[in-house]
Each structure stands twice: as C-alpha cells, then as structure tokens.
Amino acid sequence: MDPLDELLEYQPGSALLPEGLAGTVSYDAGSRAVRFDIPSLPAGFSGEITFRAAVRRDAPGNAPIVNTAGVTTSLSSAPTLSNSTFNTVLARSxxxxxxxxxxxxxxxxxxxxxxxxxxxxxxxxxxxxxxxxxxxxxxxxxxxxxxxxxxxxxxxxxxxxxxxxxxxxxxxxxxxxxxxxxxxxxxxxxxxxxxxxxxxxxxxxxxxxxxxxxxxxxxRPSILGDKAVIMGRIFRDRNGNGIPDPGEAGEPGVRIYLEDGSFVLSDAEGQYSFTGVASGNHVLKIDRETLDPALRPLPYNTSFAGVGWSQFVTVPFGGPARADFAMMPAPEPPSPPPPLPPECLPRRRSHRRSHWCRPLPAP
The missing domain is CATH 2.60.40.740 (Immunoglobulin-like)
Known part of the structure; x- marks a missing residue:
C-alpha cells in the first residue's frame, strides 16, 4: 500500500504490476492510498510495481513531497516500510x-x-x-x-x-x-x-x-480523396510583405483563371479556392478586367516570374497548395508635358526655326 502526499493526485489507469504476476490494483480516494493485492509471490521473485501521480496545480512553491510505501503479508500485518522519496515543488514563475x-x-x-x-x-x-x-x-x-x-x-x-x-x-x-x-x-x-x-x-x-x-x-477526413485544393486570397497588402495579415482587407469579385480555362470569383473576404485539382504544376491568372484599376498586383516571390497577375503553383499529391495575390496602390499616371507656344509649332511650307522656344507656363 502506498499512501499519497496531499499534494499529489493519482492518475487513474497508470498502475502496473510486474509482467507475469497476477493481482489487482485499487485506489481509495478517502485514504489517498494506492493498493496492490498480489495473491501469491514466488520465492526469490524480484520486480517492481509502478504508478503515476501528478503534482497538484495549486501546490505551493518549495513545498516538500514525501512518499513511503508499506508491504504486508498474510503472515504479518505489521507493514514493512520502503525507503522514503523526497521531492520539492518548484516555485512557478x-x-x-x-x-x-x-x-x-x-x-x-x-x-x-x-x-x-x-x-x-x-x-x-x-x-x-x-x-x-x-x-x-x-x-x-x-x-x-x-x-x-x-x-x-x-x-x-x-x-x-x-x-x-x-x-x-x-x-x-x-x-x-x-x-x-x-x-x-x-x-x-x-x-x-x-x-x-x-x-x-x-x-x-x-x-x-x-x-x-x-x-x-x-x-475530419477530407472529402476530396486523392485530389488537391488550390486556395488563396486576393488582398490589399498594406505593409508590402506579400502575406495576408490580420486587418488587411480582401478584394471581392476578382476572377481567377486556372490554365484549363476554369475560373472562380473571390468572395467578400477576397478568398478563393479550386477543388479537385490534380497534382503537378499549374498556372493561375487574375482577370485584370475584374480588378479595381486603382490596384496593381505585387510579384512578391519568384513564382510570379516578375508579373504580379500570373502565378505558377506546384501542387503536391493530395495537396493542398496556396497562392495569394497581394495588391498595392497603382502608381498615378505621369502628368502631360506643358504646351509649346504657337511660334514653336510646326508650320507647313516654312523653314523658319525658333531657337528660343520655351514651354508656356502652366496655368
């Protein structure tokens, strides 16, 4: 019998008898004792019995834990005590x-x-x-x-x-x-x-x-079997890292094509997916006609080959594969050059040239 320290909790089902030795194990919550009942022990037998006990979560730091077991037989009710083990609860920080x-x-x-x-x-x-x-x-x-x-x-x-x-x-x-x-x-x-x-x-x-x-x-088991999924998100990349971070808005209604001509539209959060895709190399392209003209796709890694609206994707067997499209604000078009004064404009049947033509000041 092994009475447990009050700071220990017995782990049910953890007690084991020595291999080849019959017996039963029980735990009495009132006395907090683990009891091993072995009907017969062969002469000269040597073995060990084991169980697990966990330190209580509310055990105070630096508290001592002492454990001593006792053995009784049908010939003697006075227990023979084992050695005592001493442990200290570590203070949790x-x-x-x-x-x-x-x-x-x-x-x-x-x-x-x-x-x-x-x-x-x-x-x-x-x-x-x-x-x-x-x-x-x-x-x-x-x-x-x-x-x-x-x-x-x-x-x-x-x-x-x-x-x-x-x-x-x-x-x-x-x-x-x-x-x-x-x-x-x-x-x-x-x-x-x-x-x-x-x-x-x-x-x-x-x-x-x-x-x-x-x-x-x-x-849960995937409903796709040996087919794969390509998934991703069309999003406004505010920090330019190419990763859809929390707080970065998705771009809805963008059409994405697969190389076989199939396409999907991004949802309200900019997410899209192709299901039932075979493993191997694939190409995804954004239909730029469905993209806000104020945005431009950002080619943030080599899978884009320098073009932000087309991306190569390698799908492993069974998938999945991910292909995000990061959007940045499109650059503003350059301002037109200022107009030239009339005397600098080309004239028919005239060989006169002005060497002092300057653009008119902007209005």
Missing part, C-alpha cells in the same frame, strides 16, 4: 494557456493558435522561450508569428518542434504569441493535440519552467 482558432479542420485548412504567457513570479525573467510541439500532419506557415500583434522572426527548431524567444518579462507581465499552421494532405483523422510550455531565467541564473498547456483540433 510562468503560466501558459493555449487556444486554437478552430476546433474542427481538414486537409488544406489553416488554424490560428494563440499562446498566453504570464510571469506570475516576483522576479523579472530573461530569455523567456516558448517551445511548441505541433501534431503530425501540421506545418508552420512562415511569416505568421506575432507577439502582441507585432511581426517577429520565425521560430527556431525542426518542423514539429518550434521555439520562440520572447525576450525579458517583468513580474506580472503578459505576452501573447500567435502563429498559424496548415493541415497537410496526409494529416491523420482524429484529435490532434499540440503542447506548449514556457521557460525563463532569473537574475540569479536559476531556471523556471511552466506547466504544459495544450490545444486540441478534431481533424
């Missing part, structure tokens, strides 16, 4: 909460995430870092990271383990990290959970790590 912008998604969808980091300690923290483990089949969208609404550098790390350095945080300070992930064609159906935690360093050099926070998205 950081708390993290995480939210997903969508609870249900499928291949090709984009999900926005927000991570809230708070310094609940009494000391300032340096090099506060958020580490995020994203689910299989999800991919980070480059250029989508924001801290408190301002663009920041893309995270370091591998494709599924991302890390952002938020800098320093004073006591009671809060920072909001946001970013976006796209669901790839091979994303497995079911519930996908990603985890985030924050860490920082105090002025004395000691570290602080937050409890993990998670956000779940239910991935």
């Amino acid at each position: 950081l708390l993290v909460t995480k939210k997903a912008g969508s609870t249900v998604a499928e291949a090709g969808d984009i999900v926005a995430y927000t991570v809230r980091v708070e310094n609940v300690g009494a000391a300032p923290l340096e090099h506060v870092t958020v580490e995020d483990q994203i689910p299989a089949g999800f991919r980070y969208i480059k250029g989508s990271s924001r801290v408190d609404g301002s663009a920041v550098a893309d995270p370091a790390g591998s494709s599924r383990h991302l890390g952002w350095d938020l800098g320093s945080m004073a006591p009671a300070a809060v920072k909001l990290l946001s970013y976006r992930l796209v669901l790839l064609a091979g994303v497995p159906a079911g519930t996908s959970v990603n985890w985030a935690r924050a860490s920082g360093i105090t002025g004395t050099g000691s570290g602080s790590v937050s409890p993990p926070a998670s956000a779940a998205v239910k991935v």
Whole structure:
C-alpha cells in the first residue's frame, strides 16, 4: 500500500504490476492510498510495481513531497516500510494557456493558435522561450508569428518542434504569441493535440519552467480523396510583405483563371479556392478586367516570374497548395508635358526655326 502526499493526485489507469504476476490494483480516494493485492509471490521473485501521480496545480512553491510505501503479508500485518522519496515543488514563475482558432479542420485548412504567457513570479525573467510541439500532419506557415500583434522572426527548431524567444518579462507581465499552421494532405483523422510550455531565467541564473498547456483540433477526413485544393486570397497588402495579415482587407469579385480555362470569383473576404485539382504544376491568372484599376498586383516571390497577375503553383499529391495575390496602390499616371507656344509649332511650307522656344507656363 502506498499512501499519497496531499499534494499529489493519482492518475487513474497508470498502475502496473510486474509482467507475469497476477493481482489487482485499487485506489481509495478517502485514504489517498494506492493498493496492490498480489495473491501469491514466488520465492526469490524480484520486480517492481509502478504508478503515476501528478503534482497538484495549486501546490505551493518549495513545498516538500514525501512518499513511503508499506508491504504486508498474510503472515504479518505489521507493514514493512520502503525507503522514503523526497521531492520539492518548484516555485512557478510562468503560466501558459493555449487556444486554437478552430476546433474542427481538414486537409488544406489553416488554424490560428494563440499562446498566453504570464510571469506570475516576483522576479523579472530573461530569455523567456516558448517551445511548441505541433501534431503530425501540421506545418508552420512562415511569416505568421506575432507577439502582441507585432511581426517577429520565425521560430527556431525542426518542423514539429518550434521555439520562440520572447525576450525579458517583468513580474506580472503578459505576452501573447500567435502563429498559424496548415493541415497537410496526409494529416491523420482524429484529435490532434499540440503542447506548449514556457521557460525563463532569473537574475540569479536559476531556471523556471511552466506547466504544459495544450490545444486540441478534431481533424475530419477530407472529402476530396486523392485530389488537391488550390486556395488563396486576393488582398490589399498594406505593409508590402506579400502575406495576408490580420486587418488587411480582401478584394471581392476578382476572377481567377486556372490554365484549363476554369475560373472562380473571390468572395467578400477576397478568398478563393479550386477543388479537385490534380497534382503537378499549374498556372493561375487574375482577370485584370475584374480588378479595381486603382490596384496593381505585387510579384512578391519568384513564382510570379516578375508579373504580379500570373502565378505558377506546384501542387503536391493530395495537396493542398496556396497562392495569394497581394495588391498595392497603382502608381498615378505621369502628368502631360506643358504646351509649346504657337511660334514653336510646326508650320507647313516654312523653314523658319525658333531657337528660343520655351514651354508656356502652366496655368
């Protein structure tokens, strides 16, 4: 029997008996004890029993946790005590909460995430870092990271383990990290959970790590099978970075052509999509007759080949692929040159020339 410290919470289903040994496991919430009942133990047997217990979220920092188990038999009711383990609850200086912008998604969808980091300690923290483990089949969208609404550098790390350095945080300070992930064609159906935690360093050099926070998205099977989706947005790019950022208006009613002649119109938010597209290389073109003449498309990467209204797109097997069209204000046409005085105008049957012709002053 193992009575748990009041700061521990037993994790149901976590107890395991040694392999090949019969028995039962129970937990009594009143006495807070985990009980292993083993009818028979062979002579000379050696093994271990295990279970998991979590530290309560409201456990005070620097509190001690002591655990001691006892063994009784049918021959002796007096328990034989095990060694005692001693642990100390780390004082938490950081708390993290995480939210997903969508609870249900499928291949090709984009999900926005927000991570809230708070310094609940009494000391300032340096090099506060958020580490995020994203689910299989999800991919980070480059250029989508924001801290408190301002663009920041893309995270370091591998494709599924991302890390952002938020800098320093004073006591009671809060920072909001946001970013976006796209669901790839091979994303497995079911519930996908990603985890985030924050860490920082105090002025004395000691570290602080937050409890993990998670956000779940239910991935539903795609209705397109092995076909792909090309999606994108026609938008007014106010900051000229080629990425549809929050607050940048979409351009509705713009016709977009695929190379096979099929076309769609952008919706009220400037979004469009082609479904059932085969994998491979494709070409998208904007019908400039449907575009506001005050706008001009911006070729912000090499897929445009220098022309902002036509874009090459490579669609992987099963997709999806994305092709945005960024719009900037069109330059104003140049002013016409000022008129010349009458004596400078060409005359028939005349060989006289004026060497002092000057444009008339503008009215």
